[in-house]
Amino acid sequence: MLQKIDYPNQSSRPPLLVVHGLYGSARNWGVVCRKLSADRPVQAVDNRNHGESDWYDTHSYLDLAEDLAQVIGAQQGKMDVLGHSMGGKAAMALAMLRPELVNRLIVADIAPVTYSHSQLPFIHAMRAVDLTQVEKRSDALSQLEAAGVDDPTLRSFFTQSLDLKAKKWRLNLDTLEAEMPKIMGFPDIDGQFEGETLFLSGANSDYVLPDHRPKIRAHFPKAAFVKISGAGHWLHAEKPAEFIATVDAWLKRGE
Incomplete structure (x- = not known):
């Protein structure tokens, strides 16, 4: 459920x-x-x-x-x-x-x-974030920008799925990457x-x-x-x- x-x-x-x-x-x-x-x-x-x-x-x-x-x-x-x-x-x-x-x-x-377009670059960008160095949301925003996410609206959107306390994404990036052809x-x-x-x-x-x-x-x-x-x-x-x-x-x- x-x-x-x-x-x-x-x-x-x-x-x-x-x-x-x-x-x-x-x-x-x-x-x-x-x-x-x-x-x-x-x-x-x-x-x-x-x-x-x-x-x-x-x-x-x-x-x-x-x-x-x-x-x-x-x-x-x-x-x-x-x-x-x-x-x-x-x-x-x-x-x-x-x-x-x-x-x-x-x-x-x-x-x-x-x-035909792919959403994989965003998965790669989220994976590039060193979560051990993220103490506040702005830390993740800066790392996403460095990883190539140019749109500030998208950077903010992605960080809404970040669990700061647990230092992990609330997204199953492995499955989403593997299943991207089905998603598209x-x-x-x-x-x-x-x-x-x-x-x-x-x-x-x-x-x-x-x-x-x-x-x-x-x-x-x-x-x-x-x-x-x-x-x-x-x-x-x-x-x-x-x-x-x-x-x-x-x-x-x-x-």
Whole structure:
């Protein structure tokens, strides 16, 4: 069972499950979850090999989908599901394989396709940090910069997964490195999700392209597409107010 953070609400609206992306955690989504929980119960999970959840030797989207299915199954009812990047792929796999568990689906800046870029340099950078020399977060930030992580936003993001007291990463870097081809890919699933689906992207991002739409619609025939102006791939962090308002308005349609 995945570790999760609950944001309770007594509303009769469907509960929302939030699924983070690669190198993230449930805690990264605290601002978004607290805002959205004003109108509905919200849960945010740590995916396997991330945060406080258990570590495994595998990290396929079939694994991640089954993990999410167990979380929803414990609620004894459907949930709306919001997933970003890797979490979006896991949410799509869940919706196609176990559509009876998913009410509506929000996919944040990702498509059900294989991407050519790799996230391995960031694993190498995190491994390059000498944790014995890290006494405060700024020490790790400096080492990440020296290791080639030029973006200060990404450096700050990575250190949110650093346990300063234990001097270790809350990320299973070995498995994530070994399974990177699966993470960058997407499994060949024949299933289709007939529920309402929102593909919410950053206008400055190139993760969801017009060329992806035929494949998206083949699996998600009710897909709608919305872009957030001025946002890139990390749209929920770059434009949090706009992201929250868009998600909230879409979820309230027809409720």
